[in-house]
Structure formats: structure tokens, C-alpha cells
Amino acid sequence: MAEYATSGEVDQIADSTEAHIIKVGRNDAAYALAMAQRPEVSRAELCSLIEKLAGAVKEVASVAELRGERLSEPAYGPAARALEEALRMALSQR
Numbered sequence: 001m002a003e004y005a006t007s008g009e010v011d012q013i014a015d016s017t018e019a020h021i022i023k024v025g026r027n028d029a030a031y032a033l034a035m036a037q038r039p040e041v042s043r044a045e046l047c048s049l050i051e052k053l054a055g056a057v058k059e060v061a062s063v064a065e066l067r068g069e070r071l072s073e074p075a076y077g078p079a080a081r082a083l084e085e086a087l088r089m090a091l092s093q094r
Helices: 007-036 043-066 073-092
Strands: none
Touching: 007 043, 007 073, 043 073
């Protein structure tokens, strides 16, 4: 007979996975910000970082949706706009 995970076990796995996704997103953001400050970083490298950050944001948003927590504009909008502006400025200086 097959054994199934209990609700508590599934929640624990979900919590662990979500924590990992958020940690990776934070690490990617920190790396991208550090790289954006380096003048020797090419436009292509910055574009690659933007793609990676967009993927991380998509994953974090999926986690929030799965948890029933909607990311509302007031909660993340200003930070997202500030990041976008900083990346645009960095790219325009190249």
C-alpha cells in the first residue's frame, strides 16, 4: 500500500521550497546591484542579470499566489519601480 505525505509534511516541504526561492531571489538581487555598480560590466551582462531577476520575481510572485497572498501594488510597486529605474540608468550609461 502506498504511503502519502501528511498535510503537515506537505506544508513543511512547501515552506522549505518557498524559503529557498526567496533566498535565491534576494541573492540574485544583491549580485545584480553589485554588478550594476561595476563600470566594466557589459550591457549584455546587465541584460542577462535583468532576465535572471525577472525570473526570480516571477517565482516569488507565484509563491505568494500559491499561498493566497496577493502582491498588491502598494506593497511592491515603489521598490520595483526604483529597481527598474536604477537598471535603466545603468544601461543608459553604457
